[in-house]
Amino acid sequence: MAQSPSLSYPGKDLEAMSFAVNYHQWIMDVFSPYLTGAIAEVGAGKGSISNLLLEKNIDQLVAFEPSQEMYPDLAQSLAPDQRARAVNDFFSPSYGQGIFDAVVYINVLEHIEDDRTELTHAWQALKPKGYLLIFVPALGWLYSSFDQQIGHFRRYTKSGLMNRVKNAGFSILQADYFDLVGILPWYINFVLLGRSLGQGSVSLYDKLVIPPMRVIEQIVPPPIGKNVLLVGQKI
Template identity: 30%
Template sequence: MDATAKISYPSTGHTSCLQVEDHSFWFKHRNECISALIGRFFASGRFVDVGGGNGFVARKLVDDGLDVILVEPGADGARHARELRGLENVIHGTLLDAMPLLGEAGAIGAFDVVEHVEDDAAFIDQVADALSERGLFFATVPAYQWLWSSADDEAGHYRRYTSRSFTDLLSTRFDMLFSSYFFAPLIPPVAISRALPYRLGRRGARDDESAAREHGTSNGMATRAMSAMLRHEVRRISTIKPLKFGSSLIVAARKKAI
């Protein structure tokens, strides 16, 4: 598989994300959910963050005490991870490029990555091949195709998933340990402000200012209220109690024994 040719991601995506990550309730909450889930299943060993962008997730996992290698095909993302996030173990390349350098990883994470890969089944095979025996795979992906909007077009997504469709995707190489939706309070605003206008043919591009508003970087009252509504999701995920709906999906899976 020519992994590089089959990845869809905007050329300015990492720089755009860098403008909002540190002050975004969305990125903060996703980090907290990822950290909570990994903490339940993975205690030590080499953790490879594939497609880790600017290193926002990897920085959190390193601070949690994990031995993290970030693999990022985008030059801007890899540079930001090193220079701005202070990450020492960064490989500029795809997972396929990095595999000769990694050895066998105890765990791999792909956080909002799989939806950018055209041949997602081939990518999952690569992940399994890079893992040690009975290694762990953690992922987040956007949920529900009916929530598709201009934001998905702009982000370079190929698809959105359900818990069932993502479990089916992993099933040939992995046993699912945990699958849960999250960002439940975002479903109404995403459906009304993004998906519905998209279905009605209103497909205008977002600018940096509108992206900042959506991510709540000003920490206004609406953002604080949203953050408060999201807190229970971290508690649920940390105690392995799945949520039944949400605009994103988070999973943990174990590589099947050969």
């Protein structure tokens, strides 16, 4: 497996986040119009997002996961679907240039120290007019010991992420803050109290808060949020 100095955390799948079913489905539904053809998923972890991607109308999924610990679970999870291939390596131009219709980073880009170079790699890997799909944590003042513990180099602002993506050669089709209500509990639990993510709290928030917030934010985009969701297109 090739080594890379840019990726600090070898997989994005936190066990507790696997219980965020409605949360992940919301993200997938926003990205759905751009998920066709050949898809590269960067930092696939154990495959929870990979399997949601395979529910979409895609022809091929190449899921990159450099962690030797997580890769066997990813490979096993994707084995039943002939459209999917798991790669135990870092995403890089060596796997092909101009071959993907979309490159997906869901809770991954914040783990990559040199995110500007990573976005250039995504641009190189995409076909002309291909899509860049990003979901990241937002707001630097929400950065906590928990972020540091799981390998986050940063939290983004919407404008900061847009500038990085534009500088890599993409146009911006959509950029929105996401999960306004999540700001307060995140700040209290992780910034003030220094807690870790718990399976029970994730499941409860996912069941009670996410469904109504999804409806509200689709009608009135929030001015700020716990995350940023962005769709870019290769120029």
